[in-house]
Amino acid sequence: MKHFTATEAKNRFGELIDEVNNSPVVIRKNGRDVAVLLSKAEFDRRDTRLAKKELIQQYHEESIAEFEALYQELAK
Numbered sequence: 001m002k003h004f005t006a007t008e009a010k011n012r013f014g015e016l017i018d019e020v021n022n023s024p025v026v027i028r029k030n031g032r033d034v035a036v037l038l039s040k041a042e043f044d045r046r047d048t049r050l051a052k053k054e055l056i057q058q059y060h061e062e063s064i065a066e067f068e069a070l071y072q073e074l075a076k
Helices: 006-011 013-020 040-075
Strands: 002-005 025-029 032-037
Touching: 002 006, 006 013, 006 025, 013 025
Parallel strands: 002 025
Antiparallel strands: 025 032
């Protein structure tokens, strides 16, 4: 993963945009990592994975609420 200072990111924005197509880029300001830039494709992949994880969690919670008595009996 590459690192750019905030000033480098500002001054070399075109290069920064090209670089995020290869891998995420960390932006540093005053010696601290303050941001990560990533490509739209990578963002979409991560967003899709998160959405699926949230959907699975929702189904799990609904299942527990609906079938709690059955689960308690099966656990005995």
